Amino acid sequence: MERPKSFSGIRHIALVVQKFEECEKFYTDILGMTILRRANNNLVYLTNGCDNLSLGRAAAQRICSPISVDHFGLIVDSKEQLHEWYEYMQFKGVTLLDAPHDHSDGARSFHCKDPEGHVIQPLYHPAISGQTIL
Known part of the structure; x- marks a missing residue:
């Protein structure tokens, strides 16, 4: 089997955070991202137009990588x-x-x-x- 066409880059990062509101404010007010979609009170998707950042409230997440970034x-x-x-x-x-x-x-x-x-x-x-x- 041949490898598929190369990925187009890293366009999505999902962070699990305890300081949910502070992080949302940082990424929108400081870094200038906009809210793409608020899935619920514990999950928001932000964008700068070409990328996607997911912020999830720590207690609400089920899947979390055990490896640190x-x-x-x-x-x-x-x-x-x-x-x-x-x-x-x-x-x-x-x-x-x-x-x-x-x-x-x-x-x-x-x-x-x-x-x-x-x-x-x-x-x-x-x-x-x-x-x-x-």
Whole structure:
């Protein structure tokens, strides 16, 4: 059997959180995502137009991976845009773990935390930044 056509990327992440309302506010008010659908009082789907983030209230979830995620990245189109996000998050009081820094592959990023403590890496990467999503 041949492998099917490649995946189109990671477009959906589901987080289980105890600070449900705080996390929803962070992802909408700070990161600018919009509510795609509120399934119920314990589950909301957010989007930035091309991706889907599910926030589920911890006590309401039945399925949960026992493996921890180190961090997840949010792609920006340029190094300038990355710096703008850093300054904006600094202004909004987001917990920043480091300052924008260059990687050996030409990428540039920094790390921050959401209210639940998930580490997010805003990232410019020359191989994938600026791609048009069809």
